[in-house]
Amino acid sequence: MNTLLRIWKTKDIRNSLLFIGAMLVVFRLTAHIPVPGVDTSVLGSIFSGNQFFGLLNIFSGGTLENFSVVAMGVMPYITSSIIFQLLGMILPSVEEMQKEEQGRQRLNQWTRLATVPLAIVQGYGLILLLSQQGQFFTTAGFQTMAFAILSMTAGTMFLMWLGELITEKNIGNGISIVILAGILAGLPTTLSQSLSVFDRSQLVTLILFVAATVVTVVAIVVMHEAQRNIPVQYARQVHGARLSGAVSSHIPLRLNMSGVIPIIFAISIVLFPTVLAQFFLNAKTEVLRAAANWVLQVFQNQIVYGVIYFVLVFFFSYFYTAVIFHPDRVAENIQKQGGFIPGIRPGKQTAEYLGWIVNRILLVGATFLAVIAVLPLVVQSLTGNAALSLGGTSILITVAVIVESVKQIQAQLTMREYEI
Numbered sequence: 001m002n003t004l005l006r007i008w009k010t011k012d013i014r015n016s017l018l019f020i021g022a023m024l025v026v027f028r029l030t031a032h033i034p035v036p037g038v039d040t041s042v043l044g045s046i047f048s049g050n051q052f053f054g055l056l057n058i059f060s061g062g063t064l065e066n067f068s069v070v071a072m073g074v075m076p077y078i079t080s081s082i083i084f085q086l087l088g089m090i091l092p093s094v095e096e097m098q099k100e101e102q103g104r105q106r107l108n109q110w111t112r113l114a115t116v117p118l119a120i121v122q123g124y125g126l127i128l129l130l131s132q133q134g135q136f137f138t139t140a141g142f143q144t145m146a147f148a149i150l151s152m153t154a155g156t157m158f159l160m161w162l163g164e165l166i167t168e169k170n171i172g173n174g175i176s177i178v179i180l181a182g183i184l185a186g187l188p189t190t191l192s193q194s195l196s197v198f199d200r201s202q203l204v205t206l207i208l209f210v211a212a213t214v215v216t217v218v219a220i221v222v223m224h225e226a227q228r229n230i231p232v233q234y235a236r237q238v239h240g241a242r243l244s245g246a247v248s249s250h251i252p253l254r255l256n257m258s259g260v261i262p263i264i265f266a267i268s269i270v271l272f273p274t275v276l277a278q279f280f281l282n283a284k285t286e287v288l289r290a291a292a293n294w295v296l297q298v299f300q301n302q303i304v305y306g307v308i309y310f311v312l313v314f315f316f317s318y319f320y321t322a323v324i325f326h327p328d329r330v331a332e333n334i335q336k337q338g339g340f341i342p343g344i345r346p347g348k349q350t351a352e353y354l355g356w357i358v359n360r361i362l363l364v365g366a367t368f369l370a371v372i373a374v375l376p377l378v379v380q381s382l383t384g385n386a387a388l389s390l391g392g393t394s395i396l397i398t399v400a401v402i403v404e405s406v407k408q409i410q411a412q413l414t415m416r417e418y419e420i
Contacts, residue, residue, distance in 0.1 A: 006413055013412055016169035023162050024181045030155065031068045031182070035148045037137050038067045070155035072126065073182070074175050076119035077160045079268045080111045085323055115160060119153040122271070126152075128281070129274055170412065172405035176260065180401040183394045216375070220399050223368050226255040228361050230354065234339040249339070253358060256365040257325055260400045262316035263373050269312055274299050306377040313373045317366035327354035372396050 007013050084107055087094045097103030127148060131137075137144055159178060166174030229250040273295050280292035298304050331350035340346045344353045372395075 003410075003413075007409060010413065010416060013171075013409060016171050020166050020169060020171055020177065023166055024177070027070070027159065027162055027178060027181060028185055030070050030158065031185075032066065033069050035067050035069060035071065035151050037144050037148070068155070069151045070159050072119060072123060072152050072156050074156065074159050074163060074178060075268060075271070076122050076156050077111070077115045077163075077175070078264055079118050079122070079272075080114040082265055082268060083114065084111050085320075089323070112160065115156065116153065119156045120149055123149040123152040123156075125274070125276070125279070128279075171408055172401060176397070176401045177405070179264075180398060183398060216372075217395055217399070219368075220372065220396050221403075223365070224256060224259075224396075224399055224403060226365075228253045228255070228357060230357065231342055232334060232339045233342055234337065251330065251334075251354075253354075253361060254365075255361050256317070256369060257358075257362070258317055258320040259404070260397050261320050262313045262366075262369055263396070265316040265320070266309060266312035266373065270299070270305070270309055302377055306374045309377075310370045310374050313370040314366045317369055318362060321358065321362055325358060327351040327358065330354055369396070 007017070084094070088098045089095070094107070097107055124145075127145065137148075160175075163174030163178050166172070166177055168174075171177075229252055232249045232251055234247045234249065277292040277295040280288040281296075283289050283292070299308075328351040331347060331354060334340065334350060335346040341350055341353065344350050
């Protein structure tokens with residue numbers, strides 16, 4: 001309560017939280033503006049019976065199920081971000097731009113511009129993909145299709161703008177908060193649907209399901225906060241004109257450095273083959289038509305989809321960690337500050353040691369993240385009941401976003417205490 005009172009009494013933080021709340025209200029209002037000509041009852045049956053489309057609905061912020069103008073969520077923006085991060089690992093010029101503030105601003109602008117064509121392509125592919133499950137447009141035709149794609153593209157750009165406004169308030173990542181808002185908005189409906197399938201004879205099953213959910217939440221929180229502290233010894237410290245003796249510190253290496261980014265990246269990549277295949281279903285070449293049908297059939301297989309999803313989450317855990325954590329730079333900074341890891345020589349050996357430690361702990365973190373990602377598929381296949389699917393991805397996103405936001409608020413409170 002004391003912390004909540006301090007947050008409320010701190011004008012900047014209070015205004016930031018009220019602004020974010022207002023933006024989320026705008027987002028939820030927009031999420032209930034459907035694209036004209038859409039039959040939402042058909043969409044409801046599609047999403048309730050397919051785990052793949054259920055995941056799409058999660059990452060769109062819960063807006064895809066009623067096919068609102070923000071149905072694609074921020075997925076095109078995320079795809080654009082992935083492309084430019086991959087280019088940073090391939091092209092040295094892009095990598096240099098990522099190191100400079102002006103270069104990062106230019107890359108952010110390019111990312112926004114690339115979101116527009118990606119939104120158009122993904123919107124068209126998504127409409128074709130859903131059309132394979134059933135006709136959900138009340139009237140067919142080019143004009144209806146064009147208007148739907150234009151509306152969805154505008155909605156994606158609007159959500160991207162809202163996310164950036166939220167990020168500027170330094171309370172958390174705006175894009176992640178938008179996704180979290182969609183998850184929380186759909187929670188009451190999900191709970192009511194899950195509980196409605198149970199009766200008194202299934203009381204034990206319900207208790208076990210609740211217990212498993214609690215254990216999953218606890219495990220996610222523990223793994224998300226787990227870290228390995230690497231001791232660092234500094235020979236001396238300079239405080240103004242004075243020199244102090246040796247100081248001991250540590251480098252915290254998190255078990256899961258990349259948070260929920262690997263899952264977001266993975267679902268974006270999983271979407272790409274199915275979206276691309278839609279463009280070749282009516283191709284004149286028989287080989288292209290056969291290949292497109294084969295791709296769609298493969299990704300409709302829950303086992304194949306689960307394996308691909310697992311591998312992608314595991315891969316992106318290592319990939320994104322390599323993007324944000326550079327052992328050689330950390331080793332160089334430690335050496336410049338007169339520090340060293342006990343038993344390890346400064347410089348190259350320190351960088352190799354840090355890289356070895358990160359790879360070891362990341363093996364556990366990446367495996368756990370991948371298991372959480374495919375947990376709903378595993379539980380559903382074992383029980384045969386979609387209502388018993390633990391929303392591991394949803395829980396993970398919720399925990400990660402809330403913890404990150406709380407930490408940023410606490411950091412701002414601490415900074416203001418020092419200012420006083």
